[in-house]
Amino acid sequence: MIDLHTQHERCGHATGSLRDYVTAAMDKGVRVLGLSDHTPMFAAEEDHALPRVAMPKSEFPAYISEALALKEEFAGAIEILVSTEADFLPGRTEPYARELSRYPLDYVIGSVHMFEGKDIFDVTRWEAVTEDELPAVKARFFRSVAECARTGLFHVMGHVDALKGNFPRLAAVPAPAAADEMLVAIRDSGAVLEINTSGSTKMCGGWYPEPELLERAHHFGVPITFASDAHVPERVCDQYPEVVKVLDGIGFRGWTVFRRGEARTVPFA
Ligand SMILES: [Zn+2]
Ligand SMILES: [Zn+2]
Numbered sequence: 001m002i003d004l005h006t007q008h009e010r011c012g013h014a015t016g017s018l019r020d021y022v023t024a025a026m027d028k029g030v031r032v033l034g035l036s037d038h039t040p041m042f043a044a045e046e047d048h049a050l051p052r053v054a055m056p057k058s059e060f061p062a063y064i065s066e067a068l069a070l071k072e073e074f075a076g077a078i079e080i081l082v083s084t085e086a087d088f089l090p091g092r093t094e095p096y097a098r099e100l101s102r103y104p105l106d107y108v109i110g111s112v113h114m115f116e117g118k119d120i121f122d123v124t125r126w127e128a129v130t131e132d133e134l135p136a137v138k139a140r141f142f143r144s145v146a147e148c149a150r151t152g153l154f155h156v157m158g159h160v161d162a163l164k165g166n167f168p169r170l171a172a173v174p175a176p177a178a179a180d181e182m183l184v185a186i187r188d189s190g191a192v193l194e195i196n197t198s199g200s201t202k203m204c205g206g207w208y209p210e211p212e213l214l215e216r217a218h219h220f221g222v223p224i225t226f227a228s229d230a231h232v233p234e235r236v237c238d239q240y241p242e243v244v245k246v247l248d249g250i251g252f253r254g255w256t257v258f259r260r261g262e263a264r265t266v267p268f269a
Contacts, residue, residue, distance in 0.1 A: 003237045004034035005227030009053040014231035015052040024233035035067045036083035042095040064103050081106040084099035088112050088148035110154030112144050121166045139178035146185035155258050161209040165202035187222045192256045197239040198229035210220050223256040244268050
């Protein structure tokens, strides 16, 4: 088993230490674990711009040092990959590129968390949106993820249809052209798509992305990886067997993992 997307307590909205996630992963028999806590708000002036969203900028070196120390301590027992989940903020990627280049990261996850001025899970967004507008909103979200991929800064594209997280109805809204454009952008950027099971912690349930989008991803030859997006240690590799079963049915045969930016494919079993 592999899991390339986990958080921990430094972000202010997850629980457990990095060691707790490593221990939980080893207990479940995980072979490759990515530590990928939320990147500090590098584009902000303040050191700790959003205390319940991400760690202070000044804490990032300690996070990386602790992750690297765990990687060494547990080498042989479990492969630990050192990563971070960065926000994609259009037009404000430069501070991220500069700061992230200073660390020996195995990979970086790029995620759209802020979309058109609001957090993706903020339900107040939908108060001003009519039924007719839903396909266009969904298409714009996919285009934002495509733009994120095209920056070339990221190895993994995080939860690519998470706008449905607290608005489940969006899952069934069609936006096929924008979805295909996004998948091709991800493939052409050299990044991979994560299958993220944390939809189970939101109103939408299920996974990001929908199985239908996974079929399109397979059609376009987009590589994939597994992401629990665990914010509690117990969720490491959550629903892994179910995901493998669905992916295998679609025709996928393995995961992509990254070591110091180099992609490597590992078979499901
Ligand atoms: Zn989080
Ligand atoms: Zn995220």
